[in-house]
Amino acid sequence: MALIRKIGVIGQGHVGAHVANSLLMQGVADELYLADINAQKLESECQDLTDSMSFYPHNCRVVNCGEKYELLAGCDVVVNAAGDVAKAAGDRDGELFVTAEITRTWPRRLVDAGFGGVIVTISNPCDVVATEIWHLTGYDPRRIIGSGTALDSARLKNAIARRVSLDQRSICAYMLGEHGTSQFAAWSAVNFGGKPLAELAAEQPNRFGFDLAQAEKDARFGGYVTYAGKGCTEYAIANAAVRLVRAVVSDEHLVTACSTLLTGEYGESGHYTSLPCVVGAAGVEEVVTLSLTEAEQAELHASCEHIKGNIARLTWWDEERRPSLR
Incomplete structure (x- = not known):
């Protein structure tokens, strides 16, 4: 039986939604677990992605996880895209405080639920957020990757x-x-x-x-x-x-x-x-x-x-x- 590739994406704003679509367009995921605090936005993105399934290389199960980050614990990779891009209009440090606060909400819950995969974080400031995830969880730092440069x-x-x-x-x-x-x-x-x-x-x-x-x-x-x-x-x-x-x-x-x-x-x-x-x-x-x-x-x-x-x-x-x- 073929290995089922499970990918999670936290945050379905501008970037997170494009990550989800790109994963499906490239045929990387077999199961896609999406989380966001905005229930309507998340439901809409799930609908749009599943409406597009006929056009992707292969089928993928899309799961609406809401704010239940524990549901992503079985993923091979979880992408963190949660943030507020509007705060970065002047410079990438503009998101520092808001993104740092958002990042406090999910990593510990994910790791405590038994997550054993790799975290790819793209939220800005990227290097600070990656350091924060490591600091908050004590998770293997080599399994936390910032998209960085x-x-x-x-x-x-x-x-x-x-x-x-x-x-x-x-x-x-x-x-x-x-x-x-x-x-x-x-x-x-x-x-x-x-x-x-x-x-x-x-x-x-x-x-x-x-x-x-x-x-x-x-x-x-x-x-x-x-x-x-x-x-x-x-x-x-x-x-x-x-x-x-x-x-x-x-x-x-x-x-x-x-x-x-x-x-x-x-x-x-x-x-x-x-x-x-x-x-x-x-x-x-x-x-x-x-x-x-x-x-x-x-x-x-x-x-x-x-x-x-x-x-x-x-x-x-x-x-x-x-x-x-x-």
Whole structure:
């Protein structure tokens, strides 16, 4: 008998609804468990998804869980998309207090109900929320993944691709650090088919000698271009989340930038931030440490300081009572 892939999504706002639709469009889920505090919105999304079932690759059981987060305990992956995107109109830190408060409502209940899967959290500020989930539950931190700069790395690839006329999927490039304005491009690690950007820029300056600072800015602030006309971001973040879900349920050992608990990498520990990670059935199976330049390491430390500053603003954080590193 085939394994039944069970995926949960908490929050059916702009992003959560797109995550649910993308999961079904890509045929990732066999059973989809949806939760939200807005009963009518949740019922409407369930109706819309089941009305669309004839157009998806295969059937999927869609379960309306309301606020009964315990019903998601049997899921292989639970995606956290609960938040208030309107609070992020100015910057991603705008959701800090409201999202942190929302996050207090479900993780402990999920874990206490026997959940043994992987949590993929995309609510902002992503690194803070991922740290909070770990802190509140004591759950295996490698099984809590923040989408982090998986999305921003895709934006960087888009920015580079426009300049060099190559397929985005043929470019290896990472935005690292916070999923926020302190993130940075690891230009020293950018390569095309294994050939470093610096070498190509020296050989073909007209094509590869583009303005690095402007490309990095396009990646860092690309979400606000989207937000300006839509009042939200939807497609890219939903697909970034589903890419992580696919890596888990298919045990892909995918190398991607995402937010994970730091345990000494580059001298940082005790909070989540984005580095290249190997993602599979166990969550983050390995953290890839790059040979960052001194300047890039300084940017990483500055980004970590921003994350830690936000964490310190929240009442749930207690350095003395944080879970032990595993």
